[in-house]
Amino acid sequence: MARTFMKGSEAVAEAAVRAGCRFFAGYPITPQNEVPEYFSRRLPEVGGTFIQGESEVASINMVYGAASAGVRAMTSSSSPGIALKSEGISYCAAARIPMVYANFARGGPGVGSIQPAQMDYFEATKAAGNGGFQMIVLAPSTVQEAVDLTVKAFELADRDRNPVHILADGVIATMMEPVELPEMMPEEKVKEIKDSKRKWACVGHPLDYKNRAWIEPGHWLTSRQQECNEEAAALYETWKKNDVMVEEYKVEDAEIILTAYGISGRIAKSSVDILRSKGIKVGLIRPITLNPFPTESFEKLDYSKVKAILDVEMSIPAQYATDVEAVVRKRCPVEKCLCSGGNVMSREAVLEAVMKIAGQEA
Amino acid sequence: MARTFMKGSEAVAEAAVRAGCRFFAGYPITPQNEVPEYFSRRLPEVGGTFIQGESEVASINMVYGAASAGVRAMTSSSSPGIALKSEGISYCAAARIPMVYANFARGGPGVGSIQPAQMDYFEATKAAGNGGFQMIVLAPSTVQEAVDLTVKAFELADRDRNPVHILADGVIATMMEPVELPEMMPEEKVKEIKDSKRKWACVGHPLDYKNRAWIEPGHWLTSRQQECNEEAAALYETWKKNDVMVEEYKVEDAEIILTAYGISGRIAKSSVDILRSKGIKVGLIRPITLNPFPTESFEKLDYSKVKAILDVEMSIPAQYATDVEAVVRKRCPVEKCLCSGGNVMSREAVLEAVMKIAGQEA
Amino acid sequence: MAKFKVSVVAERCKSCGYCIKYCPKNVLEIGTEVNAKGYEYVVAARTEDCVGCLSCGRVCPDGAIEIYKEGE
Amino acid sequence: MAKFKVSVVAERCKSCGYCIKYCPKNVLEIGTEVNAKGYEYVVAARTEDCVGCLSCGRVCPDGAIEIYKEGE
Amino acid sequence: METNLCVAGFGGQGVMTLGKFLASATCDSTDKNVTFFPSYGAEQRGGTANCYVVISDEMIGAPLGDVMDDLIVMNGPSLNKFIGTLKSGGRLFINSSIVKDKIERDDVEIVEAPVTELALEMGNAKVLNVIMLGVYVGYTEVVAPEIVWGTVEHKLSSKPKLLPLNKAAFDKGLEIGRAARK
Amino acid sequence: METNLCVAGFGGQGVMTLGKFLASATCDSTDKNVTFFPSYGAEQRGGTANCYVVISDEMIGAPLGDVMDDLIVMNGPSLNKFIGTLKSGGRLFINSSIVKDKIERDDVEIVEAPVTELALEMGNAKVLNVIMLGVYVGYTEVVAPEIVWGTVEHKLSSKPKLLPLNKAAFDKGLEIGRAARK
Amino acid sequence: MAELLYSRTKTIQEDKVSGFCPGCMHSTVMKLIGEVIDEMGIVDKTAAVLGIGCCGLQMDYMAYDNTTAPHGRACAVATGLKRANPDTIYYTYQGDGDLASIGLAETMSAANRGENFTVIFVNNGIYGMTGGQLAPTTLFGMKASTAPKGRIAEEHGYPMHVCETLNQLTAPQYLVRTSCNNPGNVLKTKQAIKKAFEYQIAGKGFSLVEIVTSCPTNWGLDSLKALDFLEENMLKEYPLGVIRDRG
Amino acid sequence: MAELLYSRTKTIQEDKVSGFCPGCMHSTVMKLIGEVIDEMGIVDKTAAVLGIGCCGLQMDYMAYDNTTAPHGRACAVATGLKRANPDTIYYTYQGDGDLASIGLAETMSAANRGENFTVIFVNNGIYGMTGGQLAPTTLFGMKASTAPKGRIAEEHGYPMHVCETLNQLTAPQYLVRTSCNNPGNVLKTKQAIKKAFEYQIAGKGFSLVEIVTSCPTNWGLDSLKALDFLEENMLKEYPLGVIRDRG
Ligand SMILES: Cc1ncc(C[n+]2csc(CCOP(=O)(O)OP(=O)(O)O)c2C)c(N)n1
Ligand SMILES: Cc1ncc(C[n+]2csc(CCOP(=O)(O)OP(=O)(O)O)c2C)c(N)n1
Numbered sequence A, B: 001m002a003r004t005f006m007k008g009s010e011a012v013a014e015a016a017v018r019a020g021c022r023f024f025a026g027y028p029i030t031p032q033n034e035v036p037e038y039f040s041r042r043l044p045e046v047g048g049t050f051i052q053g054e055s056e057v058a059s060i061n062m063v064y065g066a067a068s069a070g071v072r073a074m075t076s077s078s079s080p081g082i083a084l085k086s087e088g089i090s091y092c093a094a095a096r097i098p099m100v101y102a103n104f105a106r107g108g109p110g111v112g113s114i115q116p117a118q119m120d121y122f123e124a125t126k127a128a129g130n131g132g133f134q135m136i137v138l139a140p141s142t143v144q145e146a147v148d149l150t151v152k153a154f155e156l157a158d159r160d161r162n163p164v165h166i167l168a169d170g171v172i173a174t175m176m177e178p179v180e181l182p183e184m185m186p187e188e189k190v191k192e193i194k195d196s197k198r199k200w201a202c203v204g205h206p207l208d209y210k211n212r213a214w215i216e217p218g219h220w221l222t223s224r225q226q227e228c229n230e231e232a233a234a235l236y237e238t239w240k241k242n243d244v245m246v247e248e249y250k251v252e253d254a255e256i257i258l259t260a261y262g263i264s265g266r267i268a269k270s271s272v273d274i275l276r277s278k279g280i281k282v283g284l285i286r287p288i289t290l291n292p293f294p295t296e297s298f299e300k301l302d303y304s305k306v307k308a309i310l311d312v313e314m315s316i317p318a319q320y321a322t323d324v325e326a327v328v329r330k331r332c333p334v335e336k337c338l339c340s341g342g343n344v345m346s347r348e349a350v351l352e353a354v355m356k357i358a359g360q361e362a
Numbered sequence C, D: 001m002a003k004f005k006v007s008v009v010a011e012r013c014k015s016c017g018y019c020i021k022y023c024p025k026n027v028l029e030i031g032t033e034v035n036a037k038g039y040e041y042v043v044a045a046r047t048e049d050c051v052g053c054l055s056c057g058r059v060c061p062d063g064a065i066e067i068y069k070e071g072e
Numbered sequence E, F: 001m002e003t004n005l006c007v008a009g010f011g012g013q014g015v016m017t018l019g020k021f022l023a024s025a026t027c028d029s030t031d032k033n034v035t036f037f038p039s040y041g042a043e044q045r046g047g048t049a050n051c052y053v054v055i056s057d058e059m060i061g062a063p064l065g066d067v068m069d070d071l072i073v074m075n076g077p078s079l080n081k082f083i084g085t086l087k088s089g090g091r092l093f094i095n096s097s098i099v100k101d102k103i104e105r106d107d108v109e110i111v112e113a114p115v116t117e118l119a120l121e122m123g124n125a126k127v128l129n130v131i132m133l134g135v136y137v138g139y140t141e142v143v144a145p146e147i148v149w150g151t152v153e154h155k156l157s158s159k160p161k162l163l164p165l166n167k168a169a170f171d172k173g174l175e176i177g178r179a180a181r182k
Numbered sequence G, H: 001m002a003e004l005l006y007s008r009t010k011t012i013q014e015d016k017v018s019g020f021c022p023g024c025m026h027s028t029v030m031k032l033i034g035e036v037i038d039e040m041g042i043v044d045k046t047a048a049v050l051g052i053g054c055c056g057l058q059m060d061y062m063a064y065d066n067t068t069a070p071h072g073r074a075c076a077v078a079t080g081l082k083r084a085n086p087d088t089i090y091y092t093y094q095g096d097g098d099l100a101s102i103g104l105a106e107t108m109s110a111a112n113r114g115e116n117f118t119v120i121f122v123n124n125g126i127y128g129m130t131g132g133q134l135a136p137t138t139l140f141g142m143k144a145s146t147a148p149k150g151r152i153a154e155e156h157g158y159p160m161h162v163c164e165t166l167n168q169l170t171a172p173q174y175l176v177r178t179s180c181n182n183p184g185n186v187l188k189t190k191q192a193i194k195k196a197f198e199y200q201i202a203g204k205g206f207s208l209v210e211i212v213t214s215c216p217t218n219w220g221l222d223s224l225k226a227l228d229f230l231e232e233n234m235l236k237e238y239p240l241g242v243i244r245d246r247g
């Protein structure tokens, strides 16, 4: 397949269209302006709809609407805009609406900076809105992976009738890389998918209230609400078994394990061989799904051999590290190599941190 | 001191006024409508300002404004409304604005139910908005404690120049209980506090741009942004040492430890003596601060004696339990006694869960 | 002249009184029985006076009123 | 008659041309030098023609222009 | 000792007020712990309204228990809804004016009072809850009647005109309650 | 082998385009890994603009390194800002028309080209970036010149009128670059 | 043989009783909508986007498709639904707090875009579901639980006129204010709703039917007194009539 | 001895150069505000609430108190500041996206409450900072990065007229539209800003000065061509003048 040289944000948008996404609503925010811009050109070409919502709040609710009609729909934003969408996301999760939303995160908190960061990890994995719901969270580390995971996201969303979250960052959004795009989904297939949702979609049904579509983002009966919570919790459990994705690189004999996701994961990975060439036995665990968390990758380590785990993360205070610590259970130290606020992780910093652990000079 | 029989929501509002709060903006939402309602009557009496914002988003930003002028200010809401405020909260944290906000949580996700729940634990403790900031999170289990923690919240907020979060629930909001209210803060003191913030408050300063007030919820310079993140992270570290509050009840010889916060903590506590009277050695760890987490209470347990820890929580899936598991590190099982969606934890369920662990019939 | 019949579905009525107010023929009145929701529901005390104007049905928020035209 | 002087703070000018457009006396023109921001800043080529109308100062977005009235 | 009471009826029957008066009086006059917990649905009116009062010498856990010591039932639907929560040996107070169903349990004490009729007889349908309050206090003496009346008096102090009627209603209830106790 | 290049200058000098042409050409013609990463400030215009290109046989880690192999500097402020990132033995390409500062380092290769003047001479100030692209490719041969030109040609295909000028500019640059190499 | 002249519309679930308060005209309005879509024969291709407020009491009372939008966001949700699925007839159903306070931006922006759906706006001058808080449409002299002295111009400003404000925008096609205070106005409301739906079916764009109603419970009046208050006060502030009809 | 007749206001940090694009009238407007507060002698009791957009480029360029509100929420933040601290003079400074798209509810609600602060509204018909996306005020025939074919009535609706819409509300005191396209209009803008501040100082309530400007960068024109476009197109759609002056 041919490589195309594409910007991450545009590649994600193109991948979505090819995966059958026919609706996008979003609001401009750096560093992902090219996502709505690309959709605004591309969707009309395939009979889809692009709307620039009047705000992030409106946009997520437009997606809630479009997806409630059975259409594959998506929104994206960056950190503060994602926070604004949190009530809407929670509604999607409560009503079990399949949709995809992407965060090309930037420095925070608040308006923060417009440069790349990984400071929304907890928000993505633990509390994307009120009420303790969960989503599968996918964390691409290259433009290619962003493309592949976008396609996957739509599949998972439909499979589970649940929103799926892509947690990327400003680097993935703005960098250009060679990428292989997926095949365009045939129109019949797009239609077939929409039709398959007709049963529950708010599109009108013959008058028979037991079989009408009733999309409920809440329940007045607390017993019913709890039932829904239990069903959702059961779904989340299945992910742990079926949906973990993780890249393990030279972990077998490693004495120092780097662990990082997304853009940091990639930077960390590129350090592994450099360090090995210096005789340091380093490996990498890079979660591709942040939720479900790749627990097994850490559980199966031989902690009599592993000297330390190094969390590489563009967030201060560290966030992902907390989940790593929880699974490592003090069986070895978890060290941290951090930056934040829009600064991109430097490979030198990673090398240095590892050297320090290895007790060597850089 | 005289006991007054008061509704939780009103007691919190009165406590805030007595602690010098002179500004409240909020938007109605069950089960905490009495908070704004009470403030709307009470604040004008003391020269303060009540505003019903046009939305939660507007309300949190009004509080961001009022607190930026140096006034003790507060907002409150319930779950979906708290989600809407998340961007604004993040701004307050980024700009280091002292303010207090309370969540009287209800069943979720989405619009959920209007009945009490504890399903916003992660949101409160891990990701109240974008950017990985933190707040001290206080979890009252009685109306009296809600009153006392409200006063404390304003002190902590000013001490740290950081928002403080009260995570309560619909039971605390709507129940009535006898309560002792704090003394009314004298007007001079209220003024003194405001004046002490003049230096940084947006109230106008003589033309000298190095000493002007410049309240920044973000930084274009990523280096400056990272510096602020580091300062904040350092602040959060101090909490772990200085600010943990926890109730431990009959823990010393306990073989089964109940652990729960807020309303569940109270229900769990009332089970302890009942169970002890049946010869089961039960104790309770009830965090009063959810952040900082009472790590030490779990670390110091003698795990050769403790048979199990029972998490009692009004959330499905469990949330608080995750933090308990992280600190217990599999040194004993962490069992769960859960309900959600607006159902209030029943003491019978707790008793039964403990009996089961103890291997006895209820 | 056509004859009409008015009947009130007791469980739906909330005793708001709109139908009584707008009935030009004073057909309806608050009854003495209470329904499951605790409301003293309206009864068509003088159904024979009904002229079929439908006013009561229209203003009844809860659709409690049924109006029939009797066959010739 | 009073005399006026116009001077342009080179580093502030962004070469937008507003001052040139609105100067009734054609006092200003785009210069040939580039400032630190990369703009070919305006110079007051014919400052002696200035009539002190302040038009250039007013329309200059960046406050690059200073206008003086020469002492008698 | 902990007493769990549930008061249930139609919205508009003043069940919340009843519970609040009782809880408030306990707070004012004793150093017992006491909680009042209202249970609301989404609807502003209609359906059943109910509240819980817990009075205890110990700390109170849940302000709403699963098992009730006492149950006051003001209408038919509430009887069906709550009868199952009453513990064996518990006390059931019934508005016998409108609760006509047969009570299926024989393991509980039953106190009947036609409070709707009585209130109407007294000229104001609204005092049915104060009558029932009297019945409950008269029967259980969970708090001294004077104290409870003192609280009612205090709460109604802004509407002094209503006092005599309420006093009469409360006394009427007390009388019934006391009579039933013997 | 990994090459890290930083291109820096004023907004409006086409530094982003320069970087993109180069990266794109690499993608089109080789199976190397290549990334292009633009660095934006909050301002839409003004100040310095810069971008990073990484070309590598291995997988690429960060699309912006801390240490540059090559540095193209189109104006004075950029020189000051980035000269410190250039590795010892690195290659520095300078728009000598406007960068007049003395270069304080003697551990790097320096290629000077008066691209602003040359562009003006060619009648269009805007082609200075294409000249510099030629210089860079001519000197480094990181990608074959024909390939790079092919990419430029393709990107400009919607404006065929501009092609001859750009071709001339590119060739001019190539010539300078090749000359400097010898 | 008796002929049924009038009975509750089949678009309401046969076995249900509404949760609205006695005299609440939400109940009237939702009944009318049901009658309209029944008469137009479009019930199988109609779906409601309910706001959050007392209107939510109808979600399991009505018998056809519906969803609930986050409070204030019904117009955004309907925008998504309608654009993704233009063949279905969508209407939003919103109270004054939902539409004109928290949802003001969504309402106005959808109106400004001329979205092709219908807004049913029930203006009862107060927040019903949450217990009588001040709404943008609360009148002077009307007490609210968050405005104990009632609306004060200096503090709360003036009652908001939604139709008139929307009339400033170019795109809306049909803006009308009706009431349900008497049988005649009930009929007019029904006709207005019908017309709005017809506009939508014809693809004409945004229409809004504002219905001035009472909230006896939170006005603290019984149904009939509330009716009087509505006629004497609400209709003075919010005069009925067609504000715009692009025809 | 030379007398200084005109120079950059002292309310701008002496050693700084603004980050605005060449010809951007944000720069003019913020200069004018500075001149006004300087001349009125209120710089030590004035604070700005900046929206998010290119206006943010002034936060470390101006020399007096300011904060940045979340995008669109400047009117809410200013409400909090002013109510909590009535003695300070507050103004918000917002672009069209900030004020009329994401912040529409906050803007209109503050105006409707008659909050006693001043809104400076810079209408350049586009999203500046984020790179030229469609704004509520984008004209027909103006391309935007999210509307590749420009504004289409059926899809995007019509350009929004903020002053006229606010004029539907009762509370606002002063609503005016000016521009900075020539020296005379610059002066008028300055006078309008001054008047608005005077209203605030007198406690009269809400005032808004809409300033029609260009965004050369995102209009894709050089400064002077953008000036022409502004005069030929923007001022046609947005005629200058006083919309309301309660005096
Ligand atoms: C985000 C959010 N904020 C607040 C609420 C609480 N809430 C529910 S209904 C309502 C107001 C209802 O008033 P209105 O829209 O006027 O409708 P009505 O009940 O009067 O018909 C509010 C504030 C909510 N559910 N969600
Ligand atoms: C919540 C949120 N959404 C989006 C953004 C991104 N953003 C920054 S400025 C801006 C728009 C600016 O346009 P406008 O308000 O018209 O001002 P201008 O730049 O044109 O002066 C946007 C969308 C943000 N910072 N925060």
Ligand code: SF4
Pocket: C008, C012, C013, C014, C015, C016, C017, C018, C019, C020, C041, C042, C056, C059, C060, C061, C062, C063, C064, C065, G023
């Ligand atoms: S209008 Fe309907 S609800 Fe009201 S009293 Fe008459 S029948 Fe009953």
Ligand code: SF4
Pocket: D008, D012, D013, D014, D015, D016, D017, D018, D019, D020, D041, D042, D056, D059, D060, D061, D062, D063, D064, D065, H023
């Ligand atoms: S108006 Fe100002 S910025 Fe523009 S060219 Fe003249 S001096 Fe330069």
Ligand code: SF4
Pocket: E044, E045, G019, G020, G021, G022, G023, G024, G025, G026, G054, G124, G128, G129, G214, G215, G216, G217, G218
């Ligand atoms: S509270 Fe008001 S709006 Fe709500 S159902 Fe009752 S009368 Fe209707």
Ligand code: SF4
Pocket: F044, F045, H019, H020, H021, H022, H023, H024, H025, H026, H054, H124, H128, H129, H214, H215, H216, H217, H218
């Ligand atoms: S992008 Fe537009 S609004 Fe922003 S500074 Fe440049 S010209 Fe001004």
